Amino acid sequence: MTSLRSVTDCLISKPTHASDAVSIYHALLNRPQDVAFPVVQEFLNAQLMRAKQHSDASGLPDDLNNWAAWIEGNASQVASAYREYLESRHAGRGRKFFTSKAHALYFLQHVAPTKLVDVAWLYDAVNHLGDWRYHNLIRTYLEELGDGDPALNHVVLYRKLLAEHDCAPSEVLDQEHYVQGAIQLALGHAGADYLPEVLGYNLGYEQLPLHLLITAFELNELGIDPYYFTLHVTIDNASTGHAHKAIQAAIDLLPTDDSREEFIARLRTGYLLNELGKGTKAVISSFELEQEVVAMLERKRSFGQHMHSDYCRLDGMTVNEWLSEPGQCRAFLAALENKGWIKRHEDPANSRFWQLIDGPGAAMFGVFSGYEMQLLRDWISGNWQAENQVKKANPFRAQFRRRAPCAELPLTTSDVLSIEQLTVLLSPSMHLTPDGLNATRTFSRQLAEGSSIR
Ligand SMILES: [Fe+2]
Ligand SMILES: [Fe+2]
Incomplete structure (x- = not known):
């Protein structure tokens, strides 16, 4: 939650x-x-x-x-x-x-x-x-x-x-x-x-x-x-x-x-x-797919409740009505399924709902984050996905090539900084910034050389 x-x-x-x-x-x-x-x-x-x-x-x-x-x-x-x-x-x-x-x-x-x-x-x-x-x-x-x-x-x-x-x-x-x-x-x-x-x-x-x-x-x-x-x-x-x-x-x-x-x-x-x-x-075992899909829709609900046309009804209610109150998203999903907008355990591309959210031309493109899309994709495709993955995946094949570290890092401009200034830039919030990375290089060099302790 x-x-x-x-x-x-x-x-x-x-x-x-x-x-x-x-x-x-x-x-x-x-x-x-x-x-x-x-x-x-x-x-x-x-x-x-x-x-x-x-x-x-x-x-x-x-x-x-x-x-x-x-x-x-x-x-x-x-x-x-x-x-x-x-x-x-x-x-x-x-x-x-x-x-x-x-x-x-x-x-x-x-x-x-x-x-x-x-x-x-x-x-x-x-x-x-x-x-x-x-x-x-x-x-x-x-x-x-x-x-x-x-x-x-x-x-x-x-x-x-x-x-x-x-x-x-x-x-x-x-x-x-x-x-x-x-x-x-x-x-x-x-x-x-x-x-x-x-x-x-x-x-x-x-x-x-x-x-x-x-x-x-x-x-x-x-x-x-x-x-x-x-x-x-x-x-x-x-x-x-x-x-x-x-x-x-x-x-x-x-x-x-x-x-x-x-x-x-x-x-x-x-x-x-x-x-x-x-x-x-504990994090891994706390995941339950449908629960996460429902929780995600509940979080999104307030943003979407006035955004839909009242043209289409599901189980007698408009989409805006479905989204108007908390706690209805599970039933809303069931209504989408009953109406045939979501076809579970099939390729998501077969579902009208998915067509509305996936791809640059889709009416609701960009509404869901990458993670939220993946939740919906996995929930809709269900057993279909599981079967297809078994056929395709070779878990022992490394899928990613290792990127080489930067061969030529820019010369540091932090050599003129005092040790106090350098240590501030090495802090947990700063070390990942360009200035922090620069300061880290200077600091590393000073440690290696055992020098310049100002
Ligand atoms: Fe680490
Ligand atoms: Fe470590």
Whole structure:
């Protein structure tokens, strides 16, 4: 379910209540300077309390020396579970996650608040360029930002993916979809006071989960470029990638005095923050096609209720009458079906309703977004689509060619900026802009050269 609150409302209102993940998320992303520190603190402390109530099933060993082996063990378990998944697909079994393309787009849309702030939790690390102990965190942060190459910046890539399929959230989603993103932004914002939690969260987030592999495989199968997901398979690996750097950073930053025990306890709670909010699997299992079609029409209803002529009646009511009150869209769909305007379980092109909405010459062309069209297409075509997909698709064929990173990036004009100016441009809301990408390239170079710390 989506609330009717608009994104603009969220941009205007200040977060006053720390339990409001939606407001915290938008404020920290758009106007971090206006967010009072106690509000961020209250939000994070409340999330940490929630995290503590989760049973620690992570198995994170007490002895730090065993962490690397533990992460490698996790990675090999994931690899063998994925091998089993592939074997089942080779044996002809169906997809495990996505029942249709609309289902996959629903997933991309509902995890967008998290993906659009990818790596925000490490933002504070860039304030510590002069301290070698932070360099693994800074390197991870910069790699997620593509070192300033827009073709490799994770947030830019996710934005492109949403744009390509016209499936970005058009309205504010439920609170639970913003919890992870708000946590990530809050950790980045208040990182100086929450270092153990940042390290623990990072350790949890940067490990390769099985769902990422399956998601990438099934997106490709459904004609959706999986690059954003496959990129994380290589970049987060346990031997040299972000998971490895996450352990190293935790070890480097661990205090050697009496505060060590407390630091590790806080790190563990930070690790558990990964469990909060609506995660990948919960998002995937919350999709039900007809329910989404009806909910989408209900959202659109108020815009369309005066736009139709009264010439045609369905079950005795005009289209405007059908749309005049909430809660009638399911019956309206049934009326369209009864009247023969929608022919389910056939090629949608056979349905008069579809002809009205599809193609540049159609009377209602442009009324529905790419995602909404896909919902209607999948709902109308039903079994017909399922049968046709079985005949056509070879899930094992990679459908997308890898685009090369930019060979020649423009020279940076940010070399004259101070380190403070650069770090502002590296923030979660700025790093994806041309100035932010420029600043990232300068910053990456300075880190590599170990120079120019002004
Ligand atoms: Fe990422
Ligand atoms: Fe990563």
